Amino acid sequence: MPIAINVNDKSHVIYAEPSTPLLYILRNELALHGPRFGCGLGQCGACTVHVDGRPTFSCILPLAAVGERKITTLEGLLEDGKPNKLQQAFIDEQAAQCGYCISGMVMRGQALLRANPSPTDSEIRNYMRPNLCRCGTHAAILRAIKRAATGQEKRS
Amino acid sequence: MNGRFAPSRRDLLQGAGACVVAFSLAEAAGGATAQDLPPSKSVALDQVDAFLAIDDKGMVTIYAGKVDLGTGVRTGLTQIAADELDVPMASVEVIQGDTALTPDQGPTYGSLSIQNGGVQIRQAAATARAALLDQAAARLGVAPGDLTVANGVITAKSGNGVFTYAELIGGKHFDLKVNPAAPTKNPADYKIVGKPIERLDIPGKLTGEFTYIQDFRVPGMLHGRVVRPPAIGARLESVDESSIENVPGIVKIVRDGNFLGVVALSEWSAVRAAREIVTTWSKSETLPEQGKLWEHVRTTKILKDDVTSNIGDAPSVIAGEGKKLSATYDFAIQTHGSIGPSCAVSAFRGGKLISWSASQATHNLRKQLALMFSLPLDDVRCVYVDGSGCYGRNGHEDAAADAALLAKAVGEPVRVQWSRADEHGWDPKGPPTLIDLRANIDASDTVTAWESEFFIPQGAADDVDLVAATLADLPAEHLLSPGGIINDSAIGYKFANIRTICHRLERTPFRASWIRTPGRMQNTFANECFLDEIAAAVNADPLEFRVNYTDPADKRGLDVLDHLARLAKWETRPSPQKPITGNLVKGRGCSYVKYELVRTYIGAVAEVEVDRATGEIRVSKFYVVHDCGQIVNPKGVKAQIEGCVIQTVSRALKEELTFDRSMVTSLDWASYPILTFPEVPEIEIELIDRPTEKLWGAGEPTAALIPSSISNAVFDATGVRLRSVPFKRGKVKAALQSASEMDRR
Numbered sequence: 001m002p003i004a005i006n007v008n009d010k011s012h013v014i015y016a017e018p019s020t021p022l023l024y025i026l027r028n029e030l031a032l033h034g035p036r037f038g039c040g041l042g043q044c045g046a047c048t049v050h051v052d053g054r055p056t057f058s059c060i061l062p063l064a065a066v067g068e069r070k071i072t073t074l075e076g077l078l079e080d081g082k083p084n085k086l087q088q089a090f091i092d093e094q095a096a097q098c099g100y101c102i103s104g105m106v107m108r109g110q111a112l113l114r115a116n117p118s119p120t121d122s123e124i125r126n127y128m129r130p131n132l133c134r135c136g137t138h139a140a141i142l143r144a145i146k147r148a149a150t151g152q153e154k155r156s
Numbered sequence: 157m158n159g160r161f162a163p164s165r166r167d168l169l170q171g172a173g174a175c176v177v178a179f180s181l182a183e184a185a186g187g188a189t190a191q192d193l194p195p196s197k198s199v200a201l202d203q204v205d206a207f208l209a210i211d212d213k214g215m216v217t218i219y220a221g222k223v224d225l226g227t228g229v230r231t232g233l234t235q236i237a238a239d240e241l242d243v244p245m246a247s248v249e250v251i252q253g254d255t256a257l258t259p260d261q262g263p264t265y266g267s268l269s270i271q272n273g274g275v276q277i278r279q280a281a282a283t284a285r286a287a288l289l290d291q292a293a294a295r296l297g298v299a300p301g302d303l304t305v306a307n308g309v310i311t312a313k314s315g316n317g318v319f320t321y322a323e324l325i326g327g328k329h330f331d332l333k334v335n336p337a338a339p340t341k342n343p344a345d346y347k348i349v350g351k352p353i354e355r356l357d358i359p360g361k362l363t364g365e366f367t368y369i370q371d372f373r374v375p376g377m378l379h380g381r382v383v384r385p386p387a388i389g390a391r392l393e394s395v396d397e398s399s400i401e402n403v404p405g406i407v408k409i410v411r412d413g414n415f416l417g418v419v420a421l422s423e424w425s426a427v428r429a430a431r432e433i434v435t436t437w438s439k440s441e442t443l444p445e446q447g448k449l450w451e452h453v454r455t456t457k458i459l460k461d462d463v464t465s466n467i468g469d470a471p472s473v474i475a476g477e478g479k480k481l482s483a484t485y486d487f488a489i490q491t492h493g494s495i496g497p498s499c500a501v502s503a504f505r506g507g508k509l510i511s512w513s514a515s516q517a518t519h520n521l522r523k524q525l526a527l528m529f530s531l532p533l534d535d536v537r538c539v540y541v542d543g544s545g546c547y548g549r550n551g552h553e554d555a556a557a558d559a560a561l562l563a564k565a566v567g568e569p570v571r572v573q574w575s576r577a578d579e580h581g582w583d584p585k586g587p588p589t590l591i592d593l594r595a596n597i598d599a600s601d602t603v604t605a606w607e608s609e610f611f612i613p614q615g616a617a618d619d620v621d622l623v624a625a626t627l628a629d630l631p632a633e634h635l636l637s638p639g640g641i642i643n644d645s646a647i648g649y650k651f652a653n654i655r656t657i658c659h660r661l662e663r664t665p666f667r668a669s670w671i672r673t674p675g676r677m678q679n680t681f682a683n684e685c686f687l688d689e690i691a692a693a694v695n696a697d698p699l700e701f702r703v704n705y706t707d708p709a710d711k712r713g714l715d716v717l718d719h720l721a722r723l724a725k726w727e728t729r730p731s732p733q734k735p736i737t738g739n740l741v742k743g744r745g746c747s748y749v750k751y752e753l754v755r756t757y758i759g760a761v762a763e764v765e766v767d768r769a770t771g772e773i774r775v776s777k778f779y780v781v782h783d784c785g786q787i788v789n790p791k792g793v794k795a796q797i798e799g800c801v802i803q804t805v806s807r808a809l810k811e812e813l814t815f816d817r818s819m820v821t822s823l824d825w826a827s828y829p830i831l832t833f834p835e836v837p838e839i840e841i842e843l844i845d846r847p848t849e850k851l852w853g854a855g856e857p858t859a860a861l862i863p864s865s866i867s868n869a870v871f872d873a874t875g876v877r878l879r880s881v882p883f884k885r886g887k888v889k890a891a892l893q894s895a896s897e898m899d900r901r
Contacts, residue, residue, distance in 0.1 A: 098226025
């Protein structure tokens with residue numbers, strides 16, 4: 001049974017088991033590799049995408065439950081094919097080591113900045129709590145979100 | 157976007173930069189020329205051609221046996237090669253860890269990628285540069301000293317004559333041995349080395365364009381999943397194939413001894429099949445009771461003793477007159493905990509195997525796979541593709557063996573993605589470490605003797621058996637390989653009598669391997685805490701105490717301690733702080749080591765807050781002073797240090813594998829929690845750059861100091877010594893309570 005979904009402002013018709021988690025559709029059917037498989041349990045945030053703007057674990061969201069809601073992935077944040085302000089802030093702060101978690105970090109950070117354009121340090125920390133990083137890039141990620149929030153120019 | 161990450165033929169060969177590899181390559185796995193692409197590429201460690209090539213456009217390719225595990229090594233190696241060759245970084249690309257193309261520089265572990273791998277590449281580049289200068293000089297009829305090089309262009313100082321590298325060597329082999337005496341640049345002349353260059357891979361990681369092994373696809377590829385036993389050592393008794401009849405697109409159920417896997421057309425079908433298949437297994441209870449782990453370790457048969465230092469006669473002095481101190485420390489079993497579970501793709505055609513994975517050691521994996529499948533080495537090619545960070549030997553190699561076994565069974569390329577439970581349950585573990593320490597102090601408060609005993613498994617940083625080979629009972633080496641875990645059991649402090657001994661145990665509860673800072677972290681935890689115990693016993697300031705027992709000739713070591721005191725605004729006084737009042741108390745602790753006693757110097761200070769009512773520790777701040785000699789990329793080094801601090805605060809405060817008699821029970825992030833954003837400390841780092849010194853590793857040394865710094869800070873805050881990692885809340889609360897009961901008595 002074909003299922004229509006809207007991803008990064010494009011409509012797609014998907015032929016897959018309705019129980020398939022959205023993550024597998026994004027990665028395997030639509031070749032969007034921003035969202036990543038980390039646990040399949042909604043525990044780590046590597047798969048985070050926006051569903052109608054809200055950060056959501058795509059690894060536990062069945063295809064059949066997406067409906068007409070708009071999905072945005074890391075790729076959908078690009079502006080004219082270039083990193084948006086937050087993505088650029090991550091680059092400027094070198095906020096990735098292995099980078100496997102980074103897509104999820106950007107998606108959650110972006111959702112925070114949309115809801116709260118000038119978060120305090122502790123607001124950033126608390127909001128980012130569900131997303132795990134193993135390389136210990138947290139400090140750089142916090143700096144990146146702060147930089148995007150304050151519109152700081154790139155340091156030399 | 158970095159243009160060099162657009163797919164090129166080289167990228168396709170390697171698999172980085174393109175998500176679908178041309179079908180011809182997967183085909184080539186079975187073809188006659190599969191194992192030697194390009195046909196005459198040397199991988200011999202003594203050949204310049206093994207390490208680098210310059211094409212007819214002047215583009216330089218570096219062939220690195222060391223791989224970028226997310227640490228920035230690709231960028232560091234590019235800096236080193238570009239600077240030594242006098243070409244812009246944009247003219248250099250790096251191919252990593254392809255057994256057909258790259259020399260075997262050893263596994264990517266031990267903070268050796270720059271220290272060893274980079275130095276080898278630097279020497280090959282220096283040899284190449286000198287050869288090109290000689291060639292240009294001969295053709296111009298001048299001395300090499302009359303030439304200058306910039307941007308890959310050799311120019312005669314007289315102005316008469318210009319050659320590009322491309323004109324001289326473009327597309328041809330050097331056919332030249334690496335000359336160990338070829339002069340490398342004067343450090344003062346480096347233009348790229350030492351600069352805070354931004355990492356080449358990061359932009360692609362922020363846009364979704366970067367290809368991880370988890371993203372890697374080959375045409376015709378099927379999806380595999382493994383079904384692991386519910387107990388280590390259990391035998392597969394039955395498989396009810398009809399139980400997954402309703403899962404669409406199942407290609408095959410693969411059973412080989414106790415190995416079970418499923419292959420399906422779609423990934424979700426493979427996931428469902430692995431979850432839903434009904435199996436029965438024999439009961440197996442091979443593990444000790446977790447509550448009696450340390451008795452188990454202490455009573456495990458000792459195969460041999462490694463005496464790692466023996467100065468004077470420590471046992472007699474300790475038995476003699478004086479104030480005696482003794483303590484036992486332990487460090488829990490931990491897991492690598494990669495955020496992306498292990499993944500690999502294999503194609504098995506025409507009897508030949510090609511394996512793509514994020515292996516730290518593709519040359520070793522190649523040998524292991526050849527042994528497992530009884531293939532000649534030449535019929536196996538292993539190619540590195542970046543993965544989720546592994547922090548040691550995690551499950552990447554095992555996933556490669558799983559994929560190969562399934563690919564062989566179905567005759568098509570197969571991708572195996574481990575589940576979270578596969579990763580937490582079946583990646584090899586950092587073994588439990590138990591340490592006894594003793595010291596003697598004379599009447600003038602001088603330490604006269606230090607003695608330590610480490611109860612740690614036998615073996616070195618060798619191959620770790622592949623799970624699939626074990627389950628399917630295929631040929632394997634049957635080695636116990638926990639890593640170089642005797643390192644840093646010896647100490648660098650100047651005591652008159654020292655004896656440090658490692659009791660090498662016959663076995664350890666779980667398949668072992670190295671996790672970031674293997675042994676060095678556990679051993680340094682015990683050493684640097686026990687040293688702090690001695691300092692407290694003689695009422696000395698802990699940092700000053702370290703200075704006093706450091707060899708006065710060791711200027712770099714003393715420098716680190718001096719800078720550390722200033723960076724952390726260290727207040728000179730003994731620990732613990734006084735008076736200790738109220739529930740919420742603060743303290744600071746320091747730690748110091750010269751890594752493995754021979755390389756990178758590090759000093760650290762932790763500041764903590766302890767809630768004495770709950771036992772909760774908050775690490776609020778870390779200061780680190782770091783001297784790794786010549787710094788290739790200060791931005792990269794700082795990122796590694798930050799990573800060491802944060803990851804190890806997690807390991808020290810929270811991480812402990814749990815298990816029952818059959819199997820690991822901490823199979824997800826709820827049962828094996830790691831540090832979250834609110835718990836991350838502030839970090840201040842000072843790098844001491846020594847451009848004229850040897851370059852040493854930076855990937856893991858800092859991690860060695862984190863548990864001891866925290867424990868020492870908790871002692872400073874509370875007067876209670878934590879001797880068991882992790883410092884979980886319940887355990888800390890119990891230690892605080894038992895100390896206060898002692899006080900009342």
